[in-house]
Amino acid sequence: MTTNSIPTDGDPRRLLSEMRALSHRVRVDQRMTWVALLVLGAATLAAIPVDWFGMDVTCGPDGGCQFARDGMLYYWIPAMPLTYAAIAYFYLRAARARGLGGRVLPYAITGAVTTVVFPAAWLAVTTYFESHPIPDQPLPYWWFVLDRLVMPWGMIGVTLLVLAWLERNVALLAFTVGYLGLVLLVLPMNYGFSSGIFSIRAAMAVPQLIVGVVLLLAALGFRRVADRRG
Amino acid sequence: MTGAQEPEAAHPVTGLDEVVHQRVRLGILTVTREARRVEFGYLRTQLELTAGNLSKHLSVLEEAGLIEVEKGYEGRRGRTWLTLTAAGTVALTEEITRLKQLIARVETTEP
Numbered sequence: 001m002t003t004n005s006i007p008t009d010g011d012p013r014r015l016l017s018e019m020r021a022l023s024h025r026v027r028v029d030q031r032m033t034w035v036a037l038l039v040l041g042a043a044t045l046a047a048i049p050v051d052w053f054g055m056d057v058t059c060g061p062d063g064g065c066q067f068a069r070d071g072m073l074y075y076w077i078p079a080m081p082l083t084y085a086a087i088a089y090f091y092l093r094a095a096r097a098r099g100l101g102g103r104v105l106p107y108a109i110t111g112a113v114t115t116v117v118f119p120a121a122w123l124a125v126t127t128y129f130e131s132h133p134i135p136d137q138p139l140p141y142w143w144f145v146l147d148r149l150v151m152p153w154g155m156i157g158v159t160l161l162v163l164a165w166l167e168r169n170v171a172l173l174a175f176t177v178g179y180l181g182l183v184l185l186v187l188p189m190n191y192g193f194s195s196g197i198f199s200i201r202a203a204m205a206v207p208q209l210i211v212g213v214v215l216l217l218a219a220l221g222f223r224r225v226a227d228r229r230g
Numbered sequence: 231m232t233g234a235q236e237p238e239a240a241h242p243v244t245g246l247d248e249v250v251h252q253r254v255r256l257g258i259l260t261v262t263r264e265a266r267r268v269e270f271g272y273l274r275t276q277l278e279l280t281a282g283n284l285s286k287h288l289s290v291l292e293e294a295g296l297i298e299v300e301k302g303y304e305g306r307r308g309r310t311w312l313t314l315t316a317a318g319t320v321a322l323t324e325e326i327t328r329l330k331q332l333i334a335r336v337e338t339t340e341p
Binding site for chain 2: 018019022025100
């Protein structure tokens with residue numbers, strides 16, 4: 001009788017602790033972190049040739065070059081929703097096979113939002129520079145950070161943050177913080193690669209290659225951990 | 231001093247719903263809420279129950295309108311899926327609140 005006494009197995013602390021443990025187990029069983037990282041890494045690497053060949057580069061006799069990365073724009077606008085849709089599909093399929101439902105709606109919403117942010121930022125910058133002169137002075141550091149955040153690989157980091165929250169996945173959160181640090185702060189902020197043997201195209205390809213490889217290596221690591229858990 | 235005596239709040243234990251408070255049923259509701267949708271076999275494994283025992287608890291929850299049971303087939307294999315109803319979500323949330331109140335009450339009255 002609940003009005004007299006709570007039975008031993010109904011100790012509230014124990015019950016809440018068991019509920020938390022059950023919830024955690026379900027979240028772990030719903031995880032497919034490595035698949036998300038694999039798909040995102042593959043999409044990033046697949047963008048490199050599109051960016052390379054789709055880039056419009058014009059160099060003047062003074063050695064100065066202007067470029068427009070149209071290929072990347074045309075690639076990522078359809079690639080982003082397709083990538084997130086593929087991840088959501090694999091998540092739901094794997095969860096269903098384990099006898100569980102999926103929790104992909106917030107992830108899908110984030111994917112949709114980040115898909116819109118990238119072309120919107122691109123359009124805003126293009127529109128701005130159509131009516132304003134391109135500055136002679138080097139752009140401030142924060143500009144590059146912001147520019148990278150709205151780029152697809154920055155948006156990938158934002159989406160991974162949401163995934164880490166959904167999965168209550170501390171390991172993924174730690175990886176994502178490191179990933180965002182790499183993407184926003186560590187990768188070359190100038191065109192240093194373009195001097196000497198590297199062209200502007202290579203200068204654009206190398207950061208993408210690093211990002212893609214990092215995502216694939218992370219996918220491998222998370223897969224191994226998942227395999228060890230059984 | 232106002233002179234008026236505030237009514238003493240009811241002890242959290244009196245609000246516990248026996249249908250929900252039972253340990254196994256609480257486990258079923260917890261897993262179902264977390265998973266959105268859960269299959270019978272998964273629940274049986276996680277809660278370490280026999281099929282018959284789990285079925286009895288599910289019947290209680292279904293009769294109380296806290297879960298919905300959906301039976302179907304995947305290939306030739308029959309599968310039973312469970313989802314939490316809106317009433318089930320409310321009942322589970324209230325149960326968790328009462329358990330927390332109970333713990334808080336015990337902690338404040340402990341010497």
